[in-house]
Amino acid sequence: MTTPAAARRARQVAERRERIVAVARALAEEQGWEAVTIRRLADAIEYSQPVLYGHFPQGRTEIVTAVAMAGFEELAVVLSAATSGEAGTDAERVRALVTAYLDFAAQHPATYDAMFLLPVLIPFASDDTPEALRAGFAAIEGALTGLESPPPDPATAAEVLWGAVHGLVALHRAGRLSAGNDERRVDELVRLVTAAVD
Amino acid sequence: MTTPAAARRARQVAERRERIVAVARALAEEQGWEAVTIRRLADAIEYSQPVLYGHFPQGRTEIVTAVAMAGFEELAVVLSAATSGEAGTDAERVRALVTAYLDFAAQHPATYDAMFLLPVLIPFASDDTPEALRAGFAAIEGALTGLESPPPDPATAAEVLWGAVHGLVALHRAGRLSAGNDERRVDELVRLVTAAVD
């Protein structure tokens, strides 16, 4: 049986959990993930460190995972929105998708790191891959099947396009790409995807 | 002036430095970079920890950098070799390049991480970028300019292709791509690069 008090406690616990995730994400975006330590998080939420392990038994990795999951959900929304508009040429629609992805990565670098760089407790490419990840991938695949001459294997093509965009993000953020050339790289990528015919 | 004794010492110092780098790389490939600690390296070379800081004043990061540099030199060789054969169709030559890159990443995962994932003390996309990095990039760019219908902006196209391949490596190693689909992804990437016409 659930007494009112227990319900209230459960709510408080959930709220505190959210607060931890929010603080972790904000701190990561402001000062990088190496600044996100259990001690600092504990200070921020004004509890002792063991409390954090009550919420996240797997420790720091599980907190990073929570931020990553939030990011995947946001990214799925962003990509779906970018591909929902049916209008425009092939190139315009692909560009909208790519740009949306790049913008997301640029606006939330630390969150993006949690999603794609840091070790995290999410089952990928598996049967129980979370819905948000499937949705994001589906948006990419959908954009490709909607092309005038769709690729022969859309699922694989989606993986490649995803890889290409992720690669640009990774190299760009690591400072490996020529500066002030972002536009041209997008042009080139769009050209590759849309100009390829069998 | 350099006495014979000093020359011998210099040689010994250089050898020990190489030994540190070799042990770090081997340990990283066997157990991952998180297992590469100063204490363990010191144990392995049978010296105390401060000795390592004599060789690498910037600490652990500088050791990772040394491994990364070795990797960049090897990668440049591999890519040059893959693009040197003039024979074959466009698709075959691009495939050779891509495959060489993917193979290198698969065979030296930890080294690849040092080169592209971990924080490192190398000036990228700058005037004093090391020669090995330029050479690797030049190999990619060269393969593209050698196409039947070269891309309008080869340097940018090389960045994009490099990003695409790196993205595939990154996603693949993070377990984000469907298993047993590697061949098809390469097919698709080659298709994109070679089938694109202005």
Place this chain on the structure above:
DNA sequence: CGACGGAATCTAGCAACGCTAGGAAACGTA
């Protein structure tokens, strides 16, 4: 209302990390 019992929370500490100051030892030179 008051005492019990379980849950929630904190204090304190472990082992490991990167890194460094300061003293000891080894070695080349005179």
Place this chain on the structure above:
DNA sequence: TACGTTTCCTAGCGTTGCTAGATTCCGTCG
């Protein structure tokens, strides 16, 4: 053989993630 420099080690600082055990709080029930 004695000096002085270079090389090296011992010991320790501050930090990390994480946890065992004591303590405090709080809802429930007599």
